[in-house]
Amino acid sequence: MTNVWCVRANGGQYTELFLHGNYVGIGWSEIKDDLGQIKSRDVLYPIVGLAYPDQKSPIVIGNYVGQIARFLFEIQAGDYVITPAADTEWLHYCKVDTDPSYFYAADDDGCPYRHRRRVEWYKQRLKRGDFSVPFQNTIRSSLTVFAISQRDEFLATIGCSDLISKPAVIEYDPYRVVLEQILTLDPKEFEMLVGELLTALGFEGSEVTGKTGDGGVDATGELNVANLAKVKVFVQAKRYKLGSKINANIVKQLRQSIPNNGQGAFITTADFQKAAADIAVEIGFPRIGLINGRQLVDLLIEHWSDIPQEFQERLGLKPGLVRT
Numbered sequence: 483m484t485n486v487w488c489v490r491a492n493g494g495q496y497t498e499l500f501l502h503g504n505y506v507g508i509g510w511s512e513i514k515d516d517l518g519q520i521k522s523r524d525v526l527y528p529i530v531g532l533a534y535p536d537q538k539s540p541i542v543i544g545n546y547v548g549q550i551a552r553f554l555f556e557i558q559a560g561d562y563v564i565t566p567a568a569d570t571e572w573l574h575y576c577k578v579d580t581d582p583s584y585f586y587a588a589d590d591d592g593c594p595y596r597h598r599r600r601v602e603w604y605k606q607r608l609k610r611g612d613f614s615v616p617f618q619n620t621i622r623s624s625l626t627v628f629a630i631s632q633r634d635e636f637l638a639t640i641g642c643s644d645l646i647s648k649p650a651v652i653e654y655d656p657y658r659v660v661l662e663q664i665l666t667l668d669p670k671e672f673e674m675l676v677g678e679l680l681t682a683l684g685f686e687g688s689e690v691t692g693k694t695g696d697g698g699v700d701a702t703g704e705l706n707v708a709n710l711a712k713v714k715v716f717v718q719a720k721r722y723k724l725g726s727k728i729n730a731n732i733v734k735q736l737r738q739s740i741p742n743n744g745q746g747a748f749i750t751t752a753d754f755q756k757a758a759a760d761i762a763v764e765i766g767f768p769r770i771g772l773i774n775g776r777q778l779v780d781l782l783i784e785h786w787s788d789i790p791q792e793f794q795e796r797l798g799l800k801p802g803l804v805r806t
Contacts (some may be wrong), residue, residue, distance in 0.1 A: 484637070484645045485561045488621060489553070491595075494568030499593040501574060501603050506563050507587070507595030508553050508626055510546060516586035517597060523551040530678055549627045553597065554584060556629075562631065562640075563601060566610070566621065571763050573608040575640065576601035586603040609759060609781065615780035660779045661724055661751050663797045669721060673700045675793055676719035676749050679781060682788035697737045714744040715771075722752035724785070725773065730757040737767055746770035749778060754805065 489506040491497040500506055510535040520526060526547045537543060553616075557563065559581030565574050585601040587593075610618060617632040634646045648777060667675060673690050680688040683704030701717040718736045722728065733748060740746045746766055748754075753774045762770040772779070782789070788797075794800075 483648070484633070485556075485558070486564065486633040486641075487552075487557055487561060488564045488566075488623070488628055488630055488637045490626050491565050493565055494570065496588070496593045497565055497567050497574060497594060499591060500565055503593075504601060504603060505585075505587075505598040506565060506576065506578075506601055507593060507598040508550065509552060509595050509597075509675060510715065511596065513597070513742060517550075517554060517581065518584050518586065520554060523547060526550055535615075540549055547627040547792070549625060550597070552627045552629075553599070557599065557627075559583070562636065564621075564636070566609075569605070571610055573610055574603060575608065575636075576603040604640075606640075611759065613639070615777050615784065657776050657779050658724065660782070660797075660799065661775050661797060664751055664778070665721055665723070668794070669795070672721050673719045675789075676717060677701045677703075679749075679785060679794060680715075681783035683781070698736070714741075716740045716744055717745050717747045717749060719749045720751075722750055724751065726752040727755045728752055728758050728763045729755050733758045733761045733770060733772075737761070740768040740770070742768065742803055744768055746755075747773065750780065751775040762799075 489508065491500055491507075492509075496507070510530070510533070513529060515529070515534075518528075522531070527543065530546050530550070531537075532803055534543070534546070539645075541667060557578055559578050561578050563576050563578065565576075568570070578599060579602050580600060580622070584601065585598055587596045587598050610621065612724075613621075614632065614635055617630070618633055620628075620630055620632060637643065637645050664672065664675070670690075677688050677690040680701060680703040685705050688701065688703035690701045691699055698718070699716045700719045703715050705713045705715060705716070707713075716736070716739060720728075728748070728750060733754070736746050736748055744763075748762070748770055754772050759772060762772050786794070
């Protein structure tokens with residue numbers, strides 16, 4: 483089975499070198515030996531222990547060994563690898579074409595990650611915000627090497643649907659069912675639902691501010707990240723019929739209402755045109771996060787227990803967002 487992995491490049495610092503050299507790599511630079519002849523995870527423990535003699539924690543050593551083993555043994559020919567860019571809005575991806583593809587780089591090309599695997603990078607890059615909320619949550623992992631559990635979503639996105647594990651019977655589209663229920667809300671109810679969702683997501687002082695049909699900000703909230711940072715977010719919440727796509731001009735209208743020290747969010751039941759997605763992250767302007775209909779359903783599933791009961795009853799859904 484074709485698997486999908488993420489291999490980080492130190493927050494994107496070495497991504498361009500990965501692309502230029504047609505490789506992905508990992509650090510653990512204290513291990514200065516070629517690991518190409520290593521055939522099992524067990525053999526790695528003494529190697530890692532000798533390389534890091536001051537590290538006495540078996541948990542930390544186990545973490546190191548686990549990621550190195552994943553890189554050496556579990557990534558197979560035919561698998562895909564994702565590496566986030568320095569600009570975290572974008573994801574690059576490649577395919578592991580040969581096996582074994584591991585090599586130890588003795589020459590200095592500017593990247594200190596000497597343990598590498600040969601790959602073929604695709605010219606196309608992927609916008610992180612186009613993926614589902616669970617996929618985006620997976621990408622946030624702090625690990626250097628990890629598997630992407632939403633492999634089918636990724637394979638469908640890059641046009642490899644023939645590699646997807648298809649279920650024997652598809653009874654119905656759960657996203658469509660939930661979105662149809664959400665569209666039974668009137669515009670003001672929808673704005674209020676979004677306000678409740680902001681609170682469930684951890685925003686403080688979430689407030690519905692918009693007037694029906696005003697075309698501007700419908701809700702605001704302040705995201706306080708453990709007192710490390712505070713971000714004021716200005717939200718537009720709009721119901722659109724299923725299958726429609728929001729154009730760039732509508733996103734621009736929201737941008738005009740966002741102060742320089744704030745960020746925006748556009749939450750909708752529909753989707754966005756590519757030009758609208760580009761406008762949302764245009765350099766020199768406040769960033770606007772785009773949440774399409776499927777991502778809205780993902781967020782509701784994740785935070786359903788935090789949504790007030792009157793909304794749960796109004797939507798006629800139960801946990802798991804199945805119709806009652």
